[in-house]
Amino acid sequence: MTNKQIKKPIWQKPWHFTETILIVVGIYLVGMVLQLSVGTFKFSNLAWPLNIIIGGSGIVLILLLSLRKQSSFFQWLSGVPFSVTLIAALIIQTIIMGITPQLAGALTHKPTVFDTLGFTRMTSSWPFILIYFFTILALTAAILNRLRIPKWRDYAFYLNHIGLLIFLFASGFGASDMKRYVMYVEENAEMPEWRVYSENKDVLELPIAISLKDFIMEEYAPKLTIIGRESGKSIPEKDPAYFQLADKKTDIEIEGWTIKVDSFIMDAVRNSDKSYREIHMPGSCPAALVTVQEKATGKKISGWVCCGNYAQLYMPLMISDKYSLVMTRPEAKRFASDIEVVAASGEKVSTTLEVNKPLKMGNWTIYQYGYDNDAGKASNYSSFELVYDPWLNAVYFGIILCALGSLCLFWIGNKKRKERNND
Amino acid sequence: MISWDHFNWFAGVTLGCWTVSFVNILLNKKILWAQVFTAIGFISYGLFIALLWINLERPPMRTMGETRLWYSFFLVLVGYITYAKWQYKWMLSYSLFVAMIFVIVNILKPEIHSKNLMPALQSIWFVPHVTAYILSYAILGAATIVGLKQLYQYDENDKLIDFTDNLVYIGFGLLMLGMLMGAVWAKAAWGHYWSWDPKETWAFVTAAAYLFYIHIRWNNHYRKTALWMLVIAFICLMITWKGVNYLPSAKNSVHVYGQQ
Numbered sequence A: 001m002t003n004k005q006i007k008k009p010i011w012q013k014p015w016h017f018t019e020t021i022l023i024v025v026g027i028y029l030v031g032m033v034l035q036l037s038v039g040t041f042k043f044s045n046l047a048w049p050l051n052i053i054i055g056g057s058g059i060v061l062i063l064l065l066s067l068r069k070q071s072s073f074f075q076w077l078s079g080v081p082f083s084v085t086l087i088a089a090l091i092i093q094t095i096i097m098g099i100t101p102q103l104a105g106a107l108t109h110k111p112t113v114f115d116t117l118g119f120t121r122m123t124s125s126w127p128f129i130l131i132y133f134f135t136i137l138a139l140t141a142a143i144l145n146r147l148r149i150p151k152w153r154d155y156a157f158y159l160n161h162i163g164l165l166i167f168l169f170a171s172g173f174g175a176s177d178m179k180r181y182v183m184y185v186e187e188n189a190e191m192p193e194w195r196v197y198s199e200n201k202d203v204l205e206l207p208i209a210i211s212l213k214d215f216i217m218e219e220y221a222p223k224l225t226i227i228g229r230e231s232g233k234s235i236p237e238k239d240p241a242y243f244q245l246a247d248k249k250t251d252i253e254i255e256g257w258t259i260k261v262d263s264f265i266m267d268a269v270r271n272s273d274k275s276y277r278e279i280h281m282p283g284s285c286p287a288a289l290v291t292v293q294e295k296a297t298g299k300k301i302s303g304w305v306c307c308g309n310y311a312q313l314y315m316p317l318m319i320s321d322k323y324s325l326v327m328t329r330p331e332a333k334r335f336a337s338d339i340e341v342v343a344a345s346g347e348k349v350s351t352t353l354e355v356n357k358p359l360k361m362g363n364w365t366i367y368q369y370g371y372d373n374d375a376g377k378a379s380n381y382s383s384f385e386l387v388y389d390p391w392l393n394a395v396y397f398g399i400i401l402c403a404l405g406s407l408c409l410f411w412i413g414n415k416k417r418k419e420r421n422n423d
Numbered sequence B: 001m002i003s004w005d006h007f008n009w010f011a012g013v014t015l016g017c018w019t020v021s022f023v024n025i026l027l028n029k030k031i032l033w034a035q036v037f038t039a040i041g042f043i044s045y046g047l048f049i050a051l052l053w054i055n056l057e058r059p060p061m062r063t064m065g066e067t068r069l070w071y072s073f074f075l076v077l078v079g080y081i082t083y084a085k086w087q088y089k090w091m092l093s094y095s096l097f098v099a100m101i102f103v104i105v106n107i108l109k110p111e112i113h114s115k116n117l118m119p120a121l122q123s124i125w126f127v128p129h130v131t132a133y134i135l136s137y138a139i140l141g142a143a144t145i146v147g148l149k150q151l152y153q154y155d156e157n158d159k160l161i162d163f164t165d166n167l168v169y170i171g172f173g174l175l176m177l178g179m180l181m182g183a184v185w186a187k188a189a190w191g192h193y194w195s196w197d198p199k200e201t202w203a204f205v206t207a208a209a210y211l212f213y214i215h216i217r218w219n220n221h222y223r224k225t226a227l228w229m230l231v232i233a234f235i236c237l238m239i240t241w242k243g244v245n246y247l248p249s250a251k252n253s254v255h256v257y258g259q260q
């Protein structure tokens, strides 16, 4: 019965795509009216327990509807046309969002048409929120519809849809309860730090205090490159060449120059005579002794180059009146903080925090955030991001179900569909 | 005691066997021998992982090289299961091929971390996240080609649609896995599992477009609409992968890595 349906008057049940599209456009327009009259949706207004009340009652409502036998309205709500049209609405809105630059903080300019329509803050615009809400309702309905006659062979459907429902609910409604702060902690301060900055840069005090015992940083060896003395740009300009220094000594070639690294010191300090020696101390800096030869003329120049830092001078090597050989600042390889965290409850944890290795304490998660970029290794403070998210475990649970469901997609394929067609 | 020093022996056996199966799949209709050799190579590789695990006294999942081990291992496993279920020889040969590339990378560069990886990128999720995406892109690309052929020579009874559905299911499954792993990783690195960064927004659009395909195809309906959506979805996919960098919305994207 692919495209050959018998024509029925519009709005007569069962509703199909024509009615559904009109309804979804209606939902969108209601959202737009709200957007234009009330303004951007504020997630904080939905904080606990309002989120669970609104979201929960939506789901309970669908549950009650599903108990009625042969409700054609429920059939529509749980059917493919509604979900496909909602997905299409999400696609259109996220495409607009993917093209329009999104704003993060408060509006600083006079609102443009895009701002007023909510396009520049798509995820907090009323039409988006309403479509999201109805997607949750449709998803719930689809799950309940299948659950009337539960079948083991529907496992992939359940994993995907229940997983997604939990994820959407916890990440969307849960966003209202999420709090996010940044804390700056000085090394070996007398008192642990408990003051944080909110996203609007307000200072607050938290029930969690952190003291920083040590800030640890490892850097990659820096790179050598040749720059035009006037432009300051690396050559060749189209595809700049960088050479990573390493323990092994090799000759390098860049555009008609050969460069030989005679010695390379990662922690170097300058002597009075422009040479460098190895000293491990705060403020030491990478330096290399190099010999550069211009291939065309055979002319050789040698000398020290150093990338410089807050304590030491930057040292280029002039290799002609147009070009210099320079060393780039080393990039961070790893940074970590040796910390002790004390919660108001008295719980104490000592750990080394680093990027990709956060610390979870109850509903709080603490992340390594940053450090004093100018001082680099010698930074005497470290900053942390503290995120409060009571819905996190639910989000992860949803993710795990979805991941299992995705694995099932490898083999369920369209076999089921054929079985169904034979029903 | 087994350590990385012995890797080349096990990997050599694996590569030899998998090359035989790969060639066998390309040349022959019946692929019994290919299956046998896939299994031998798989066992050799699995054995190395198990022995390394025992020796290290921790699961070998910490460094890049170690995660690449698992990648090849699982890829061939998934490829074989898919073959066993659907008789898709291409799936088996494709996964053998990609798995071998990763074995070779581990032979040439078994180092702990590739150089100058910024701290946020140093994660066990890096390899599986990226490879799930790349694999899914390849499969969805194949689906687009098969879809275009059907649009060009449209026939309501074309059996190719079943093949297309299967490709989309598999490709979408991998796409979702890549996205979910990305979310878990982003949470650990930046504290947000989803921040609607332009690249993430387009990844969402792409996934939603394939979701549209899957749902509108339910019960074998709307062949033509679905095929058109397949083309649109692939355009979105290309924007996610390559195009985002050129959009005005991506000026501050954290996923557009600077060149140096």
Ligand code: HEM
Pocket (backbone or CB within 6 Å): A078, A079, A080, A082, A083, A084, A086, A087, A135, A136, A138, A139, A142, A145, A146, A157, A160, A161, A164, A402, A405, A412, A416, A417, B176, B211, B214, B215, B218
């Ligand atoms: C990760 C996301 C999703 C995946 C992987 C997914 C996958 C699937 C699959 C594979 C089917 C076919 C089931 C079968 O083989 O029997 C299906 C059916 C369906 N899905 Fe989804 N889906 C997802 C999201 C959604 C969403 C967001 C909605 C609703 C807004 C939805 C509503 C439906 C409906 C109504 C059906 C028809 C099932 C029935 O009538 O019993 N799905 N989905």
